[in-house]
Amino acid sequence: MIQQVHPRNPGGAAEGLALPKGPLDLADLTAAPRFGLKGPGSTDWLIGHGAALPEVNRLADWQGMRLLRLGREDLLLLAEGAGEALDRTLESWRAHPGPRGWSAWREEGWAWFRLSGPAQDEAMARLCAVDLRPTIFPGDRIAQTRICGVEAVVLRGGRGFDILFDITLTAHLIGRVAAATHDLCQREVEP
Amino acid sequence: MSRLPEPWGTRIDRTRPLRFRFEGREVMGFAGDSIASALAADGQWMLSRSFKYHRPRGILSMAGAEANTLVQLPGQPNMLAERVALCEGLEVRAQNVSGSLARDRGAVLDLLGRFLPVGFYYRSFMGPGKDAFLRVWEPMIRRRAGLGTIEPAATGGEFIAAHLHCDLLVVGGGLAGLSAAVTAAEAGADVILCDENTMPGGAATWQREGAAALPGLLARVEAAPGLRLMRKTTCNGWFEDNWLPLIRDGRLWRTRARQVIFATGAIGQPPVFRNNDLPGILLGSAAQRLMAHYAVRPGRRAVVLATEPEGYRVALDLAEAGVELAALADPRPGGSGGQMAAVLRRRGVEVIRATVEEARGRRHLKAVRVGGRWIDCDLLAVSAGEVPAWQLPCQAGARLGHDEATGRFRLSLPEGPLGLAGAVNGRGGAEAARADGARAALEALARLGGPAPAPEPAPETAPGAFALPVAAHPKGRDFVDLDEDLQVKDLIHTVQEGYGELELLKRFSTLGMGPSQGRHSAAAAARILAQATGRTVGEVGVTTARPPVGPEPLGLLAAGDAPVERRTALHGRHLALGARMQPAGAWWRPFQYGDVADEVAAVRQAAGMLDVSTLGKLELRGPEAGAFLDRLYTMAHANQPIGRVRYCLMLNEMGTVIDDGVAFRMAEDRYYVTATTGAVARVYADMLFWNAQWRMKVDVANLTSAFAAINVTGPRARAILQAAGSSFDLSTAAFPHLHGREGEVAGVPVRAMRIGFTGEVSVELHCPASRAVPLWEALTEAGKAEGLLPYGLEASRILRLEKGHIIIGQDTDALTTPDELGMGWAISRRKPFFVGKRALEMRQRLGLSRRLVGLRFPEGGKLPGESCLILRKGTPVGHVTSIAQSPTLGRAVALGYVHPEDAVEGTQVTAKCRNGTLVAAQVMNHVSFDPDGRRQEM
Amino acid sequence: MPLRLLKYGLSRRYPVRGDLPPTPDLRPAYDVVIVGGGGHGLACAYYLSRYHGIRSVAVLEKGWLAGGNTARNTTTIRSNYITPEGIAFYREGVQLFEEMSRELDFNVMFSQRGQLTLAHSEATLRSFHLRAEMGRHLGTRIEVVDTKGVEALAPLLHMDYGGALEIVGGLWHADGGTARHDAVAWGYASQAARRGVELHQRTEVLAFERVGERIGAVLTNRGRIGCGNVLIACGGMNYPVALKAGVELPIRNFPLQAMVTQPLKPFLHNLVSSVSLHTYLVQTDRGEVVIGGGSDPYQLYSTRSTLDMKEHLAAGAVHLFPFLKSVQLTRQWAGITDMTPDYSPIMGASPVENLWLDCGWGTWGFKATPVAGKRMAETIATGRVPAILKPFALARFGSFRLLNEMGATAASH
Amino acid sequence: MKILTCPMNGPRNIDEFQSFGPMREAPDPEVASDADWARYLFQAENQPGVVVEWWRHVPSNYFFLAERDIVTNRVLRTFDPGEAE
Incomplete structure (x- = not known):
């Protein structure tokens, strides 16, 4: 039986850690499908497969997935609710004989969290030094930066901020986010 | 004491009285009061005792950070009484007092002042005997040291840090700052205006002048889009690239501003005369603030010292508040208050053309001497000129110059995203400040690149000469720096001793070193020093302005910090098994689950499994991956057959061993390489760095977190894997030592390698992190019948030491070469290049100075500990790097460095135990257990 | 009161000594x-x-x-180094400090209050043992102390953080001290x-x-x-x-930063430092707590100080002494250090x-x-x-x- | 906090970056004298003024070069190593 255990699952490394809820909501999407492609050949394969590649640090929609360009040859497909599209893509990627890049194992190496709610902007201003206000950081941008001192990929999705980061830091980051924002559930947004 | 009637007291809410205690006595105040204003309203002017002489001190500026006003709150030493808002039940105590504030036994020091000249501690306290200072004098000095008291149990409250970004930050919400902020915001800029007061408006909130302009500006602030007004917020420093900490209570905003305008006003400079430090002597602005903001009458009978027109306004305000005006002293030749002087005279106030020469009083001002005449008063309000608030601009690179003609200090900014507005720019006065704010905003807009309207012409201001009265008194107590109790003669003597450079003077005399950092001593000190050294005030200058501008609690600065903590995918399993966890770098690792000897025995006799997920795991892929590894590591990897695992050893460019691991060639163009737990971050970064220079066709992926790893080891290891079910042949012939396979174990995809640290048959299974728990469970299940035990770090260390495997960082240091480790076999001689090769060759020519060997100690005898010295003819030549009791062998096993001539098996060397006992040890092979290595190859 | 000061109190004129003559x-x-x-x-x-x-x-x-x-x-004045060469050299330095005030007739306030360096890991403790063994062999006053010993030397230290900041022992160097620089x-x-x-x-x-x-x-x-x-x-x-x-x-040149708090009544007798936190603290005879330890991570000839380093040093300080959270910082500064390989x-x-x-x-x-x-x-x-x-x-x-x-x-x- | 402008990620606080020191030209190890090799190992560019140095943007693992004045700390230019002349 194939079985996966992510950090917050029973038996996982961050089992039982509660996530902030309320005006600030932290959701765990780690189990959602995604795939990272990295190294020479990655972009060529994607282009050959019909993807219109965004610039580095931008993202684009592709076949119901979000295609993130993290570097010249470093790409990430986020397939929340588009697992089948990802499976199809992976099938043809695996079958491709020529240069096609290599798996970056992002579905294993990274946790995927989403921070949302009315206090999301104030919370992000505490967690991250980059200017993430919507006028400066619209939805098609990616910030590779730090969240609470942890390296992370941040984007502003329609449903909140998506944060991808080292999966072994899951418990640590939950703790840091909770400590930095614990007051936001009771207070109005400022300044 | 009753308060002045409304409209005096704009900041207090008379409907909300508050009760608090000062020195154990109950005092009433109002919401909106500061501690200082409430105490002043109560007639309690003395707030503290001074640092050195324990003189009574109180309010000077109502704005500053002077030691005068520092009080002790519960768990919070050195709090500024003028700034801390009053709250119900607050316990306030005076600081630096022996006995009580009123009857401070330390006050005797004031009488002994003659015996404590400036720098006195350099002249005495030296004997008798060489440690007399430590034994006798320093404890005495330390008993007198310090101001406030820490409370060991204090938690410091809650601190939160965040970030802000803006086009323009305006610091200071006086008329200039308000005007700058609204001008820029109305032009479309994204503006933050921070002001440290509860209400913006600056001097217009306590002076008549400009008060009329304030409501209009505040309405524009309200209406301006994109203008964020942050009240009660202090900008406490300027750092590179306009990075500014804004602080309010327990909040820190690290603020990035594309442009900054400093509208920080000016700092009143007190004149110098004998007993100028008595409570009751206030800056004129302080008297005005007390009246306007807090409805506190600052005295009953006042003398005003005015060398600026503001002084006359202060006098009029005092009169209006019902304070009897005894006299106004204006020593300026030809100086006058114009219309205002006439008004005062009409009210019967005498205007004396002289300065205040002396004051007297014990705990409060009783009288001042003006032009030789003593005048009774309980208030002296001084308006003797200002210096631009230079701290922030100077931190940002501004220079504080001095106009010798007018005697005024003037700031000049460097080119850059910075501006000055208002009094800090020499544009005092309401209308001038407002216009200067608008000008500064337009200039900032232009620098931001937006359309900027032309500035309106600013009114010319021609400030009069600045003549700060400095009246040195032969008997002293004419204080220049109140924080540090420095008198005029102290500065003169300091110069006479040779410390005439301002920074030397500061260090010898401690001028400006106190809590207010020279705010109120700058002008007087510069003048005194200029006169004493024959230089101009401009040449003397002010001391370097260092951040922070005002005091800031350490907790606020520490708000953003916590050590990083990593957990392997199996963390939950270890906890469930009751493991004792130990930090290893950022990781948590199981130290032991049960009895360490049992764990060792299980590995030697049956099987054990160890979570090795913290190992670095790097995948190198691309046509030049092998060639790349050949350049990075000492062994040959390009010719490594597919499916084989090879040891890899990494040197730095100095030829020092920095890491080791294994490389599994998975395909022609793909290697899976491990690195040690502590080194992988650096190894990975170095790989990327080297390849940024070499530009080889290789991609490096750091899979450390993506993969978990379990090492199954022991005579029964193979049986356990077979029981768990594997997709590949596990037999020795099909899968020998130092081979790797991809396949499945217990249905989990794995990269399996025949490697280990224990010397037993070992299979290291690397699997995707999300599959680690199922794999662990399956192995546990399969191992039940075979005696499998999970083991921890401690057992692992013993097992590796029995086998003489080194741990880099423990058995090596910053200079260890492979030859010192006896690892010459790991150096490929044929490769033209690898990192460290050239240095290694040069170091080889120097010869060895030590060798790492195995050490065997006589059984039953005293054993040295780790790091104990190895001596040769009494001289240290090395040390024991690792030692442990081997349950397998029933004796100690150890590694250590010895002199190279002694590195021959059987040689006797001497180790020095921690208690000094010398013990003999025999040099032996590194490997104590199964020296031929047969067990691991089975 | 020391007799030396009578001269100042009883002279009619201030008896100028003229420590530093003007530049000729x-x-x-x-x-x-x-x-x-x-x-x-x-x-x-x-x-x-x-x-x-x-x-x-x-x-x-x-x-x-x-x-x-x-x-x-x-x-900081100390001789708790690792190599015989280093220890011999710095030990002579400490000895010269012991005589310095009287030799120079200038009180440099050398005070051997001792230095306690904290270990947060077994690896650090092992390196401390080496320094202690070498130092003792060469005649300096140095020893490794366990957590009880640490508590006895610095009773107000916060000991039980758990995790990577847990204090597992210390290196006590009784010869260590400070002087008025x-x-x-x-x-x-x-x-x-x-x-x-x-x-x-x-x-x-x-x-x-x-x-x-x-x-x-x-x-x-x-x-x-x-x-x-x-x-x-x-x-x-x-x-x-x-x-x-x-x-x-x-x-190569790097700035090194430090900072100081407002004066507090003495609570910290020894010098305390932590290798893992890159922080050390000493309370001066004025009562100020000097906090240092932060080298900038890139080359620079500048004495500018930074907010980030201040935050880092503050974090280290409050990890060791949490009550310092409510203590006010007065000043920060930097020097330019010349580092060798x-x-x-x-x-x-x-x-x-x-x-x-x-x-x-x-x-x-x-x-x-x-x-x-x-x-x-x-x-x-x-x-x-x-x-x-x-x-x-x-x-x-x-x-x-x-x-x-x-x-x-x-x-x- | 100083800003460093990463050619790939744009302006960021310098604490997102790791300095790898001034660019060094390695002599040919086959022919260089011991003295030249030691000089390569131990001497770093440290003259007051502009140095060209390696930086890594840590979150993206991107390496680039910067021209920085090590007295004023002013960054004159940052560029991808592919653009180095």
Whole structure:
């Protein structure tokens, strides 16, 4: 039986850690499908497969997935609710004989969290030094930066901020986010 | 004491009285009061005792950070009484007092002042005997040291840090700052205006002048889009690239501003005369603030010292508040208050053309001497000129110059995203400040690149000469720096001793070193020093302005910090098994689950499994991956057959061993390489760095977190894997030592390698992190019948030491070469290049100075500990790097460095135990257990 | 009250001692020109004039005396190093401090309150044991203490963090202490000046005139001076100054930052430092808590300080002493350190015959002020490098005889 | 906090970056003298003024070069190593 255990699952490394809820909501999407492609050949394969590649640090929609360009040859497909599209893509990627890049194992190496709610902007201003206000950081941008001192990929999705980061830091980051924002559930947004 | 009637007291809410205690006595105040204003309203002017002489001190500026006003709150030493808002039940105590504030036994020091000249501690306290200072004098000095008291149990409250970004930050919400902020915001800029007061408006909130302009500006602030007004917020420093900490209570905003305008006003400079430090002597602005903001009458009978027109306004305000005006002293030749002087005279106030020469009083001002005449008063309000608030601009690179003609200090900014507005720019006065704010905003807009309207012409201001009265008194107590109790003669003597450079003077005399950092001593000190050294005030200058501008609690600065903590995918399993966890770098690792000897025995006799997920795991892929590894590591990897695992050893460019691991060639163009737990971050970064220079066709992926790893080891290891079910042949012939396979174990995809640290048959299974728990469970299940035990770090260390495997960082240091480790076999001689090769060759020519060997100690005898010295003819030549009791062998096993001539098996060397006992040890092979290595190859 | 102070209290006029004479005009030549009027240069001048009879000495200082790293360091004095060479050298330094106040008739307030360095891991503890074993073997007062011992030495330390910051033991160095940094320089300056050494402030070296393998003259902003020997001892400016003489030093410059709180009634007797937190604390005799330990992570010749380093140091301090959260910070500053590849100084000869080096002091130079001054004076006076300095030769880098002190230098300065 | 402008990620606080020191030209190890090799190992560019140095943007693992004045700390230019002349 194939079985996966992510950090917050029973038996996982961050089992039982509660996530902030309320005006600030932290959701765990780690189990959602995604795939990272990295190294020479990655972009060529994607282009050959019909993807219109965004610039580095931008993202684009592709076949119901979000295609993130993290570097010249470093790409990430986020397939929340588009697992089948990802499976199809992976099938043809695996079958491709020529240069096609290599798996970056992002579905294993990274946790995927989403921070949302009315206090999301104030919370992000505490967690991250980059200017993430919507006028400066619209939805098609990616910030590779730090969240609470942890390296992370941040984007502003329609449903909140998506944060991808080292999966072994899951418990640590939950703790840091909770400590930095614990007051936001009771207070109005400022300044 | 009753308060002045409304409209005096704009900041207090008379409907909300508050009760608090000062020195154990109950005092009433109002919401909106500061501690200082409430105490002043109560007639309690003395707030503290001074640092050195324990003189009574109180309010000077109502704005500053002077030691005068520092009080002790519960768990919070050195709090500024003028700034801390009053709250119900607050316990306030005076600081630096022996006995009580009123009857401070330390006050005797004031009488002994003659015996404590400036720098006195350099002249005495030296004997008798060489440690007399430590034994006798320093404890005495330390008993007198310090101001406030820490409370060991204090938690410091809650601190939160965040970030802000803006086009323009305006610091200071006086008329200039308000005007700058609204001008820029109305032009479309994204503006933050921070002001440290509860209400913006600056001097217009306590002076008549400009008060009329304030409501209009505040309405524009309200209406301006994109203008964020942050009240009660202090900008406490300027750092590179306009990075500014804004602080309010327990909040820190690290603020990035594309442009900054400093509208920080000016700092009143007190004149110098004998007993100028008595409570009751206030800056004129302080008297005005007390009246306007807090409805506190600052005295009953006042003398005003005015060398600026503001002084006359202060006098009029005092009169209006019902304070009897005894006299106004204006020593300026030809100086006058114009219309205002006439008004005062009409009210019967005498205007004396002289300065205040002396004051007297014990705990409060009783009288001042003006032009030789003593005048009774309980208030002296001084308006003797200002210096631009230079701290922030100077931190940002501004220079504080001095106009010798007018005697005024003037700031000049460097080119850059910075501006000055208002009094800090020499544009005092309401209308001038407002216009200067608008000008500064337009200039900032232009620098931001937006359309900027032309500035309106600013009114010319021609400030009069600045003549700060400095009246040195032969008997002293004419204080220049109140924080540090420095008198005029102290500065003169300091110069006479040779410390005439301002920074030397500061260090010898401690001028400006106190809590207010020279705010109120700058002008007087510069003048005194200029006169004493024959230089101009401009040449003397002010001391370097260092951040922070005002005091800031350490907790606020520490708000953003916590050590990083990593957990392997199996963390939950270890906890469930009751493991004792130990930090290893950022990781948590199981130290032991049960009895360490049992764990060792299980590995030697049956099987054990160890979570090795913290190992670095790097995948190198691309046509030049092998060639790349050949350049990075000492062994040959390009010719490594597919499916084989090879040891890899990494040197730095100095030829020092920095890491080791294994490389599994998975395909022609793909290697899976491990690195040690502590080194992988650096190894990975170095790989990327080297390849940024070499530009080889290789991609490096750091899979450390993506993969978990379990090492199954022991005579029964193979049986356990077979029981768990594997997709590949596990037999020795099909899968020998130092081979790797991809396949499945217990249905989990794995990269399996025949490697280990224990010397037993070992299979290291690397699997995707999300599959680690199922794999662990399956192995546990399969191992039940075979005696499998999970083991921890401690057992692992013993097992590796029995086998003489080194741990880099423990058995090596910053200079260890492979030859010192006896690892010459790991150096490929044929490769033209690898990192460290050239240095290694040069170091080889120097010869060895030590060798790492195995050490065997006589059984039953005293054993040295780790790091104990190895001596040769009494001289240290090395040390024991690792030692442990081997349950397998029933004796100690150890590694250590010895002199190279002694590195021959059987040689006797001497180790020095921690208690000094010398013990003999025999040099032996590194490997104590199964020296031929047969067990691991089975 | 000490009798010495009676003189001040009972004299009608303040009895001026004149510690530092005003800068005189430059003479055409000096036996020894010392570039750098910091602690090291002034100490060398003192030892030359007092013990070697060399009084024709000019100390050239670009700014004001001891205004560089002497004024900016956090005054730790210790000898808890790892190598025999390092321990022998710094031990002599500590011994000289013990006599310094009386030798100079200037109270430098040397106080051996002891230094406690904290270990947060077994690996650190192991390195502490090595330092303790080596130090004790060579006669310094040093020992490893367990957590009980740590608590006894610093009762207010927060011990039970758990995790990576758990304190597992410490290195107690009873010889460790502090001194009033400025006073050390002033004491040497004052005594050197009394013996004829000239102190030239606001005197900047612009170039060196080479005559064959020697320096013939030193060109300054105030004129040209001939020289017998030249010593370079100018801290953060060693690299560019040596380069003017054609000597390229293996040095990179980094700012080192520190900060200080408002005065508090004494609560911390010993010096406390933590290698893992890169933080150390000492409470001065004024009651201020000096917090240091942060080197900037990239090369820079600047004494600007940063908010990030302040936050880092504050975090370290409150980890150790949580009650410091409500203590107010007064001031932060930085010095420019000159770091060598092996974190050890460069002393002795240079490739230029009469040019001597006292460089590469990085973050740890203050404690060596007396011993470097004394031994460099001996070197210059005799023309021979004494055995105690030989391991620190510039030539060690060409021959890979580096000093193995990297582990003992970090964070406790 | 100083800003460093990453050629790939744009302006960021310098604490997102790791300095790898001034660019060094390695001599040919086959022919260089011991003295030259030691010089390569131990001497770093440290002259007051502009140095060209390596930086890594840590979150994206991108390496680039910067021209920075090590006295004023002013960054004159940052560029991808592919653009190095």
